[in-house]
Amino acid sequence: MPVDIAAPGRAAPLSPDDRRAAIVEAVLPLVAERGTEVTTRQLADAAGVAEGTLFRAFGDKPSLVGAVAMEGLHRASGPDETRAELAAIDRSLPLEVRLAAVIELGRHRMADVVRWMTVLRHLHPHTGPGDLSGPGQTLRVKLLQQRDEQRAATIEGLTDVLRPDADRLRVPLDVAVALVESAIAGTHGRIDHLLPAPSATVVADVLVHGLAGDAPPPPTDDPRP
Incomplete structure (x- = not known):
């Protein structure tokens, strides 16, 4: 359904800001799938x-795709x-199961x-953080602030996930949280793409039991022998 046309007896046309927001919301899944290769x-x-409505709302395709990427x-x-x-x-699940869910x-x-x-990098390959100005710089500041808030929420949430087993941990809770974060950052994808990342179940089991020990090996779909 068009987002900017109002027929007689229907609601009034959207404001420019609301129209842009509606367009971003509608095309976000498409841009997530196709990136900058998407066509107008x-x-x-x-x-x-x-297509003319898109240009009136955003000026050009890169501006629209950039707005969608920032919202994403x-x-x-x-x-x-x-x-x-x-x-x-x-929290009643075994620690290994809870950690696997966290990693996923x-x-x-x-x-x-x-x-x-x-x-965003494909849209602005030669633009660094210091090159932003005006609205772009304002949005960057907001995103940096949000990143700090998200980091605090992550630490808070991970601490709470681990707390039921705090008496089992060999390290303080804050160290355990840092190790889980490192495991997530290091295994969410392989840079070389030659082998898949270990499954969340495997990583969680190793975090709990270590690389060496008497515990039976966890189930894995890892193709490596």
Whole structure:
């Protein structure tokens, strides 16, 4: 359905800001899938508007794709969402199961952040943080502040996930949280793409039991012998 046309007897046309927000919301999944390769025709079809409406709202395709990427990055690093996801993990589950869930959530969020950062880099390959000005600089400041808030929410949530087994840990809770964060950052994807990252179940089991010990090996779909 077009987002900017009002027929007689229908609601008044959207304001420019609301129209831009509606377009961003409508095309966000498409840009997440296709990145900068998306065409204006595809964007217009996804938003249910004419291509001319896109240009009137955003000026050009890079401006629209950039606005979508910034919104996607904002959502991927939202502290409220992080806090809610971690709070939803059942604290009665075994520690290994809880950690596997944490790792899966962390990998998913990191993949989203990397996806949107990649789109932005493709749009502005020669632009560094210091080159932003005006609205771009304001948005960057907001994102940096949100990143700090998301980091605090992550530490808070991970601490709460680990707390039921605090008496079992060989290291303080804050050190355990840092180790879990490092495991997520180091295993959410392989840079060389030659082998898949170890499954969350395997990583969680190693975090709990260590690389050496008497515990039976965890189930794995890792193709390596």
